[in-house]
Amino acid sequence: MGASAKLDRSAILEAAFEVLNQEGLEGLSLRLVAEQLGVQAPALYWHVRNKAELISLMAATFAEASGRAVLAGRTWQDKLILSAQARRQAMLARRDSARVCVMAQPLRSAAEAAPQLTAPLVTAGLTSRQALSYQAAVIAYTVGWVAYEQSQAMHDFLTQLIDFDASFTTGLHAMVRGFGAGESGS
Amino acid sequence: MGASAKLDRSAILEAAFEVLNQEGLEGLSLRLVAEQLGVQAPALYWHVRNKAELISLMAATFAEASGRAVLAGRTWQDKLILSAQARRQAMLARRDSARVCVMAQPLRSAAEAAPQLTAPLVTAGLTSRQALSYQAAVIAYTVGWVAYEQSQAMHDFLTQLIDFDASFTTGLHAMVRGFGAGESGS
DNA sequence: ACCTGAACACCGTTCAAGT
DNA sequence: ACCTGAACACCGTTCAAGT
Numbered sequence: 001m002g003a004s005a006k007l008d009r010s011a012i013l014e015a016a017f018e019v020l021n022q023e024g025l026e027g028l029s030l031r032l033v034a035e036q037l038g039v040q041a042p043a044l045y046w047h048v049r050n051k052a053e054l055i056s057l058m059a060a061t062f063a064e065a066s067g068r069a070v071l072a073g074r075t076w077q078d079k080l081i082l083s084a085q086a087r088r089q090a091m092l093a094r095r096d097s098a099r100v101c102v103m104a105q106p107l108r109s110a111a112e113a114a115p116q117l118t119a120p121l122v123t124a125g126l127t128s129r130q131a132l133s134y135q136a137a138v139i140a141y142t143v144g145w146v147a148y149e150q151s152q153a154m155h156d157f158l159t160q161l162i163d164f165d166a167s168f169t170t171g172l173h174a175m176v177r178g179f180g181a182g183e184s185g186s
Numbered sequence: 187m188g189a190s191a192k193l194d195r196s197a198i199l200e201a202a203f204e205v206l207n208q209e210g211l212e213g214l215s216l217r218l219v220a221e222q223l224g225v226q227a228p229a230l231y232w233h234v235r236n237k238a239e240l241i242s243l244m245a246a247t248f249a250e251a252s253g254r255a256v257l258a259g260r261t262w263q264d265k266l267i268l269s270a271q272a273r274r275q276a277m278l279a280r281r282d283s284a285r286v287c288v289m290a291q292p293l294r295s296a297a298e299a300a301p302q303l304t305a306p307l308v309t310a311g312l313t314s315r316q317a318l319s320y321q322a323a324v325i326a327y328t329v330g331w332v333a334y335e336q337s338q339a340m341h342d343f344l345t346q347l348i349d350f351d352a353s354f355t356t357g358l359h360a361m362v363r364g365f366g367a368g369e370s371g372s
Numbered sequence: 373a374c375c376t377g378a379a380c381a382c383c384g385t386t387c388a389a390g391t
Numbered sequence: 392a393c394c395t396g397a398a399c400a401c402c403g404t405t406c407a408a409g410t
Contacts, residue, residue, distance in 0.1 A: 007393085029383065042385080043394050051384065102288045102333045110343035133348050136334060137327070137357030144330025147288045148322060157296035162319050171323030174364025179356075181363055193374085215402065228404080229375050237403065 007039060009047050013057055017094055020058070025096040025103070030054075052105060059104035062097060065090035066139075067116070076124035077176050080134060084142045084172050091146045098147035134179055141175060142168075193225060195233050199243055203280060206244070211282040211289070216240075238291060245290035248283060251276035252325075253302070262310035263362050266320060270328045270358050277332045284333035320365055327361060328354075 015036040020028050030051055034041040048054050069086030073079035091097040106113065118131035126134065145168050148154050158164070201222040206214050216237055220227040234240050255272030259265035277283040292299065304317035312320065331354050334340050344350070 030385090031383075040395055042387085042396085045385075046393055099288055102285055105337060106339045110340050114343070114347075129348060132344070133353040133356065136344070136348070136353060137331070137360070140330030140334055140357070141323070141327040141361070142330070143333065144326030144328070145323070147329065148326055151291060153292045154296050157300070158318070158322070161300075162315060162322070167319040167322060170319065170365075171326070171361060174323075174367070175327070175357060175361040176364070177367055178360025178362070178364040181360070181367070216404090217402075226376055228377085228406085231404075232374055 007037060007043065007047060009057070011037060012044060012047055012054065013061070016054055016058060020100070021095045025099045053107070055100055056104040056107045059101045060107055062087055062090045062101060070117075070120045074124070076121045076126050076131070076134075077180065079120055079124055080138050080176050080179075081172060083135075084138045085169075087139070087142050088146055088168065091143075092149070096150060098143055098150050101143050102147065130179075134176075137175060138172070141171060145171070193223060193229065193233060195243070197223060198230060198233055198240065199247070202240055202244060206286070207281045211285045239293070241286055242290040242293045245287045246293055248273055248276045248287060256303075256306045260310070262307045262312050262317070262320075263366065265306055265310055266324050266362050266365075267358060269321075270324045271355075273325070273328050274332055274354065277329075278335070282336060284329055284336050287329050288333065316365075320362075323361060324358070327357065331357070 012033065015033050016028065018036055019032045023032065030044055031041045033054075034044055044054075048057070066083045066087035070079045070083035073082045091101070094100075114132060117135055118126075118128055121131035121135065122128050148158075149164055149168075198219065201219050202214065204222055205218045209218065216230055217227045219240075220230055230240075234243070252269045252273035256265045256269035259268045277287070280286075300318060303321055304312075304314055307317035307321065308314050334344075335350055335354075
C-alpha cells in the first residue's frame with residue numbers, strides 16, 4: 001500500500017519480494033511493485049533499467065547468501081555443502097524463488113562473478129576449473145531442487161513420501177562425495 | 187505463417203515450439219502461436235485449457251524423452267544416468283526449455299506420475315522411496331544444469347572455461363555414485 | 373464441434389512535462 | 392535529479408455469434 005521512506009533500489013527490491021510473496025511470479029508486475037511503494041510505475045525506471053534487471057537483482061540475493069556461507073567451511077567439500085544449504089534456505093524463504101533464479105539473466109558478466117565464486121574453493125585446494133565445474137553442478141542441483149520443492153502440486157504430493165530436507169541433503173552429499181571419488185580412482 | 191493441416195493439440199504444440207525457438211519464452215504468446223497456425227488466438231482455447239497448460243504440455247515432452255531412456259539401462263545407476271542424459275539432450279534441442287520446465291505445473295497429479303517414473307528403478311532393486319528421492323535429485327540437477335547452460339551470458343563465458351558435456355556428466359556420475367556409497371557405509 | 377470478432381482488464385515501456 | 396500522466400503496443404482470456 002502507499003508507503004513512505006525514499007525510493008531506491010533496495011526499497012524497490014523489498015517491495016518486489018513482497019509482491020512476489022503475495023502474487024507469485026506470474027503476478028509480479030512493475031505496476032504492483034510501484035503501488036506497494038505508493039508511486040507510479042514509470043518512477044521505477046529511474047532506479048532500475050527494466051523488469052529483467054529487477055528480477056536479476058532478486059536472484060542475486062540468493063547468490064549472496066550462498067557467497068557468505070562458502071567462507072565458513074574448511075575443506076572444499078564443506079564449503080560446497082554449506083553454500084548450497086544456505087542458498088536453499090534463502091530461496092525457501094521466498095515464494096517462487098527458483099523461477100526467479102531461472103528467469104534471471106546474470107547481472108555482471110559471468111567473467112567477473114566467477115573468480116569471486118570460486119576463490120574460496122581454490123584456496124581450499126581445487127583447481128579453478130574444478131571449482132567452477134563443481135560449483136556449477138551444485139548450484140544447478142540446488143536451484144533445480146527448490147524448483148520442484150516450490151511447485152505446489154509436486155510439494156503436496158511428495159511431502160508425504162519423502163523428506164525434502166533429508167533427500168536434498170542426501171543428493172548433495174552424494175554429489176560432493178562423488179567429486180572426491182572421481183579424482184582418486186574408482 | 188498461415189498454415190494448413192488441422193488444428194489439434196499436437197499441431198499447437200509444434201507451433202508453440204517453433205515460436206519458442208524464434209522468440210524465446212518471453213516472446214511466447216498465444217497470439218503468435220495462433221498466427222503460426224493461421225488461426226485466431228481464441229481458437230486455441232478449444233484444444234487447450236490455457237497458456238499454462240500449453241507450457242505444461244511442452245515440458246511433458248522432455249519427461250517423455252527421459253521416460254523412454256530409463257528403460258534401457260540394466261542397473262538402477264545406469265537407468266538414472268541414461269534418463270538424465272536423454273532429458274538433457276531433448277532439452278538442448280529447444281530454446282529456453284529449462285525455463286519452460288520450471289514454469290510448468292505438473293499435468294497429472296504427481297500421484298499418478300510417480301509410479302511410472304520410479305517403476306523401472308524399483309524393478310532394478312531400489313525401494314520406491316529411494317527411487318523417488320534419487321529421481322527427484324537427478325531431475326533437479328539436470329533441469330538446473332540446462333538452465334545455466336541455456337543462459338546466454340553464462341554460456342558465452344563458461345563455454346571457454348569448462349566443457350558442458352563433460353562437467354554435466356561428471357556431476358551426474360558423482361551424484362549417482364554417491365547414492366550407492368550412501369547405502370553401504372562411508 | 374470448432375472457429376471468429378470484439379471486447380475487458382491487464383501488461384512493460386517510453387516520453388513529454390512537471391517539480 | 393526524480394516523479395507523474397498519458398500514451399503505445401502488446402498480453403491472456405471470455406463470450407457472443409457464426410458455420
